[in-house]
Amino acid sequence: MQYLIQLLISGLAIGAIYGLIAMGFAVIYKSTGLVNFAQGEMTMITAYIAWTISTTVSGNVFVVAIGAILAAVVLGLVIERLVMRPMLGEPVFATVMVTIGLAVILRSAINFIWDAYPHGLDIGMGRSVVHLGGIGVRTGQLAVIATLLLLLAAIWAFFRYSKVGVAMRAVAADDRTALLMGISATKVHALAWAASSLIAGIGGVFFALSYDLSPAMFQLGLKAFPATILGGLDAVLGSGLGGLLIGITENLAGGYLGSGMKEVAGFAMIIVVLMVRPFGIFGERDIERV
């Protein structure tokens, strides 16, 4: 029982990180109709920049947090402007392939700029252990679960009530009509890329806090795929919850079936889910005209 609860809690913690990155996927998909294959790499860059700030400038929590947030937003904006905007109006396949090319470039750039050794992000907190009913949990793990829940609520409210959120939904639903209504699609896209980079970046920093930075971190992006597919590519909140589900499944499979299963449990799960619901659990079915 103890073991089960332990697995569930650490599953929730890693699942929250997957959930954050999956929300990053979904925000971009919802407003631009693209899957951003470079999400894992963008996450990783933000985490590495946070680490660089913590070692060179100051290990203060607020300095690192503000630096990482700025870096993530700037990264999202720069990528949108330089790489994605010229592809506006091109077929989806071509644009998605561009993000794959981008992923390859970013991953190598990280290995080129930083070294290939693992680093721990140390900002003086997050690694201490608290005991909840006899089960040790790291504060960083609690913080990431809380952050995910807070962001889920904030994003729900953003898409529901704010003018910009409604504009983003309008562009996603029908970009031409949205344009006629006076919504600038390019601004919405830029905002989506910045927001996505930020949300996923937060996940990346939390990952670096609880685990370690390493060149293999881009696999977080691959791990978050099942989460966003599970929730539905166009469902931002669903992706966040999908992350939690995948995290738990992965940890239970790893704990009871063996470590090999841990790596693929999420992928096996999405194959099963997609056979039943080809558009994800919370995704909308799209109707196609010939």
Add this chain to the structure above:
Amino acid sequence: MRTGDYKQSYGELVALIDSPPVWLWSAVLLLGLIAAPYLLNSYALSFLMIILITVTGALGLNILTGYTGLISLGHVGFLVTGAYAYAVLVSKYQMPPLVGFLGAGVVPALASLIVGAPSLRLKGLYLAITTLAFSFIINTVILEMRWLTNGARGIQVQRPEIFGISFDGDAAFTYLCLAIAALTLLATLNIRRSRVGRAFVAIRDNDTAARVMGINLHAYKLFAFVTSAFITGIAGALYGIYLSFVSVEGFPFLLSIEALAILIVGGLGSALGAVLGTILIVLLPEATRLVFSLFSAQMDATFTTGAQELKSMLYGLVIILFLRFQPRGLVGAWHDIKRAWVHWPLRY
């Protein structure tokens, strides 16, 4: 008087070789390739081998992604299955190499039925991610089936001997790769101009419309998967033999991306494109290294320390630039040049 080349019947339109110059140049190319192993040094020969093996694999992916329009991000899964099928049959159970090659085609083809079946309901990106999931699952399956695959330790593979002919030397092995690559090229070209190929292209262009016109979507999509996996599996076996060692690490996920990059750079949905794209992508790192070493010894040193990173950055950059400026790939560029050459000084 007629100028330009006119096609007056459907037979002429789909003919493999439509004019005497094409005959001539194809023959020259073939003779050149046959002479190559004697003319090239072993360093250049290794590039030729890699190109021939990669062409086979790229043609396999081209059937699925180029003709049928089903994006696969997990083709390395079929590559590794084929390599393991060959290694297990030949190295472990001492079967003849021909049986090994057959197994290297059939086992991935069967595996592709497992991936293909759920993907019939899926479209576009959802399908791409399912194939990605497959390639990760297959790696785990291989690592877990230790009794058959030696797990992470991998399997040693010898160069084969078929009908008493030993393909041990580099030149001989190049001939084997050449034969298989040429056969694959012929096969894919013939698939493209047959009823099956037209059905594939119809599915790519609009699958609902294709279905309305009486094309059995399930059968043809599965057929595309099976054919593609069969060819890719054989390429995998060749690659395993080339490396002389089959392990999961020998087939990284990057190979899937590389294969897609080859198709895009070459021109999606064209066999010629797959060949041109392969040549460019395989020789790109080498060409860059030469350019770097021309500039200065110091830059050459940077290149050796960060060689792997710079190489992958180049891949990424080339993919992006091609998609941005030449979406039809090298084949598109080639057609433009040909048209300009014929019609100059007129625009068209």
